[in-house]
Amino acid sequence: MIYTVTFNPSLDYIVSVDDFTTGKVNRTTKELIYAGGKGINVSIVLKNLGYDSTALGFVAGFTGKEISRLLSEKGISTDFVKVTNGISRINVKIRSDRESEINGQGPAIDKDSIDKLFEQLDHLKAGDVLVLAGSIPNVMPSTMYSDIMAFLKGRNIRIVVDATQDLLLNVLEYKPFLIKPNNHELGEIFGVELKTREEVVPYAKKMQEKGAVNVLVSMAGEGAVLVTEEGAVYMAEAPKGKLKNSVGAGDSMVAGFIAGYLQSEDYAEAFKTAVCTGSASAFSEELATREEVEQLLSAHKFNL
Ligand SMILES: Nc1ncnc2c1ncn2[C@@H]1O[C@H](COP(=O)(O)OP(=O)(O)O)[C@@H](O)[C@H]1O
Ligand SMILES: O=P(O)(O)OC[C@H]1O[C@](O)(COP(=O)(O)O)[C@@H](O)[C@@H]1O
Numbered sequence: 001m002i003y004t005v006t007f008n009p010s011l012d013y014i015v016s017v018d019d020f021t022t023g024k025v026n027r028t029t030k031e032l033i034y035a036g037g038k039g040i041n042v043s044i045v046l047k048n049l050g051y052d053s054t055a056l057g058f059v060a061g062f063t064g065k066e067i068s069r070l071l072s073e074k075g076i077s078t079d080f081v082k083v084t085n086g087i088s089r090i091n092v093k094i095r096s097d098r099e100s101e102i103n104g105q106g107p108a109i110d111k112d113s114i115d116k117l118f119e120q121l122d123h124l125k126a127g128d129v130l131v132l133a134g135s136i137p138n139v140m141p142s143t144m145y146s147d148i149m150a151f152l153k154g155r156n157i158r159i160v161v162d163a164t165q166d167l168l169l170n171v172l173e174y175k176p177f178l179i180k181p182n183n184h185e186l187g188e189i190f191g192v193e194l195k196t197r198e199e200v201v202p203y204a205k206k207m208q209e210k211g212a213v214n215v216l217v218s219m220a221g222e223g224a225v226l227v228t229e230e231g232a233v234y235m236a237e238a239p240k241g242k243l244k245n246s247v248g249a250g251d252s253m254v255a256g257f258i259a260g261y262l263q264s265e266d267y268a269e270a271f272k273t274a275v276c277t278g279s280a281s282a283f284s285e286e287l288a289t290r291e292e293v294e295q296l297l298s299a300h301k302f303n304l
Helices: 038-048 061-073 111-121 144-151 165-169 183-190 197-209 249-264 267-282 290-299
Strands: 002-006 010-017 028-036 054-060 081-083 089-095 099-102 129-133 158-162 214-218 224-227 233-236
Touching: 002 038, 010 061, 028 038, 028 061, 038 054, 038 061, 038 129, 038 249, 054 061, 054 111, 081 111, 111 144, 129 144, 129 249, 144 165, 158 249, 165 183, 183 197, 183 214, 197 214, 197 224, 197 233, 214 249, 214 267, 224 267, 233 267, 249 267, 267 290
Parallel strands: 002 054, 002 129, 010 089, 054 081, 129 158
Antiparallel strands: 010 028, 089 099, 214 224, 224 233
8 A cells, every 4th residue: 555644735726927026916817726735746646647545644624624625536545634723734836937835834733643643654564655745844843754764664664755854864764765855955955056967966875875775856847866776876857848837746756756666666667757747747737647647758768
């Protein structure tokens, strides 16, 4: 089974605004609302690619109810812990000549609710895949993901982590199967700016030295880099197309990697599927569909 955990689900409110300007009243030309949060997006794209998963995590208030409703409408199984304090966040994504995002903090999560999540995780079995993705409410300790990995240590569960800064660094000693920082997040960790795929490689390897088994670095329109446990380094340009909505491209890439790997058990194949799934989401209004991914996979020339 595949499980995703989203500590901080969201309703993503995506607004198009011509010439967005701060300090004045802007009017939208289009509005969309989707269930979001990194683990949730991974579950949605996995479903589109033909893989069922269960979305775990915490929801609260009327926004939390809507998130659950939108997911059940898509046929995605969820087992969220309901938090009584506050509401799940609404993340605002502004599409103008550039994309800007305002992501909320999310409700505080009480100890009983955390205990419930650990009870759920206790049912995971050898061979399961667990995705820990996205931010955690800022009142929570940055050991949250590493605490989960310590709890599951030795159970032979493949754990994928998409997080930033200490939340990510703290899990490395527990040897996550895959981490997926983007080039900016990876650069921030080491206090450097990483612009090219070649520049990314030594820093991806440093994350491996710290414990990550495989490191996938996404680079938006610049493509991606994968360093594998077998010592292979794969680099890919991104497929060409018209950017429509990059929200969720990174999460789509994670879902593509998992689907590609489960299908082939081959890292090069998983990498190709990851890149094409990320780009297929970037080139469409919503998250990638299977047809869109397959179309890019057959059209894009990889030079691995
Ligand atoms: N403008 C784009 N053109 C082509 N592919 C893109 C574009 N933006 C994102 N992608 C694809 O999606 C992947 C993940 O995007 P990225 O923006 O790096 O992730 P994140 O949202 O985590 O920062 C990229 O590695 C690339 O394959
Ligand atoms: O948990 P975080 O880091 O605040 O991110 C949450 C946001 O990230 C998303 O999951 C999109 O992530 P990516 O664009 O990195 O794939 C949105 O759906 C959500 O609003």
